[in-house]
Amino acid sequence: xxxxxxxxxxxxxxxxxxxxxxxxxxxxxxxxxxxxxxxxxxxxxxxxxxxxxxxxxxxxxxxxxxxxxxxxxxxxxxxxxxxxxxxxxxxxxxxxxxxxxxxxxxxxxxxxxxxxxxxxxxxxxxxxxxxxxxxxxxxxxxxxxxxxxxxxxxxxxxxxxxxxxxxxxxxxxxxxxxxxxxxxxxxxxxxxxxxxxxxxxxxxxxxxxxxxxxxxxxxxxxxxxxx
Numbered sequence: 001x002x003x004x005x006x007x008x009x010x011x012x013x014x015x016x017x018x019x020x021x022x023x024x025x026x027x028x029x030x031x032x033x034x035x036x037x038x039x040x041x042x043x044x045x046x047x048x049x050x051x052x053x054x055x056x057x058x059x060x061x062x063x064x065x066x067x068x069x070x071x072x073x074x075x076x077x078x079x080x081x082x083x084x085x086x087x088x089x090x091x092x093x094x095x096x097x098x099x100x101x102x103x104x105x106x107x108x109x110x111x112x113x114x115x116x117x118x119x120x121x122x123x124x125x126x127x128x129x130x131x132x133x134x135x136x137x138x139x140x141x142x143x144x145x146x147x148x149x150x151x152x153x154x155x156x157x158x159x160x161x162x163x164x165x166x167x168x169x170x171x172x173x174x175x176x177x178x179x180x181x182x183x184x185x186x187x188x189x190x191x192x193x194x195x196x197x198x199x200x201x202x203x204x205x206x207x208x209x210x211x212x213x214x215x216x217x218x219x220x221x222x223x224x225x226x227x
Contacts, residue, residue, distance in 0.1 A: 014039040018054040021202070023061050030062045037062070044096040053199050056096055060103035067108045079104060079115055086122050086129055095132070098123045102136025109143065116140060117147040124154045131169055134158075138173040138200070145177045152181060159185040168196025168212050175216025178223045182216070189213035 014036060017026050030037040040062075043055035067075045082101050085094025101119045105112050123133025137144055148155060158170055171189055174182035192209035199205075207215075 010035060011039055014043070015051060018043060018051050018058065021054055021057075023058060026058045027061050027065055030058070031065065044094075044100060049199070049204070052096060053099075056100050056103050057202075059100055060107045063104045064107035067110075075104075075108065076111070079111070083118065083122055086126070093128050095128065098129050098132035098136045099139075102139040105136075106139050112140070112143060116144045117150065120144075120147055120151050120155075124151055124158075130158065131166060134166070134169040134173050135199070138169065138176040138198075141176040142178050145179060148177050148179055149181075156182070156185060159188075164192075164194040164209055165196055167192075168198060168207075168209050171209065171212040171216045172198050172200070175212075175219040178220050180220050180224055183220055186213045186217050186220075190217065 014026075017029075018040070026036075026040065030040055040055050040058050043051055044059065046052040046055065063075045063078060079101060082094060082097040086097045098119055101115060105115055105119070119136050120133055123129035123136070137148060155170070158166060161167055161170075167189060170182075171186055174186060190210045190213045192213070194209045195206055196209050196212060197204050197206040198212070
């Protein structure tokens with residue numbers, strides 16, 4: 001990658017690396033050059049989903065590298081800024097903050113307490129963050145099941161939503177968390193045909209709401225049977 005000098009060239013180079021998902025190089029550059037790190041963080045608000053999700057994953061990998069090198073307080077401070085971006089005091093809206101927090105925790109499980117439950121608390125009743133918070137729960141899966149149980153009433157209220165994407169995320173989340181109390185809600189969705197796209201494991205998956213729900217039911221039922 002050429003030396004990053006001009007800001008417009010830098011933006012284009014960073015975007016290209018994100019599209020290529022060249023995470024090793026991106027992380028190295030972020031740690032060496034604060035301007036690259038800034039550009040990656042800007043992309044957490046990108047309208048292009050592929051670029052935005054690549055930025056979420058890059059940020060998490062940068063935080064993981066810092067954590068493993070002993071920079072624990074720097075990581076915690078950054079996570080705190082993500083929570084702050086979700087508050088009224090920030091003066092803006094940290095659209096991708098819950099997803100980024102979830103991804104960071106997935107890379108650094110040591111910080112799931114307290115940040116996992118905080119991620120749910122900050123997002124579950126705030127319309128701009130509900131979907132991101134749900135995705136964060138799904139990303140963490142069974143590791144966050146205890147927090148899911150704590151917030152179960154608020155989460156189950158979301159099954160009354162008329163938004164298909166929210167319902168699709170709920171179905172996927174309950175399956176990933178293997179959360180058996182959600183089975184009655186999921187079974188009511190298995191006949192729905194509306195399509196829902198969800199980002200997971202580095203790729204976009206598009207299925208009907210009914211398929212997401214049925215898949216979650218299978219996961220939960222299989223886990224219960226094994227238990």
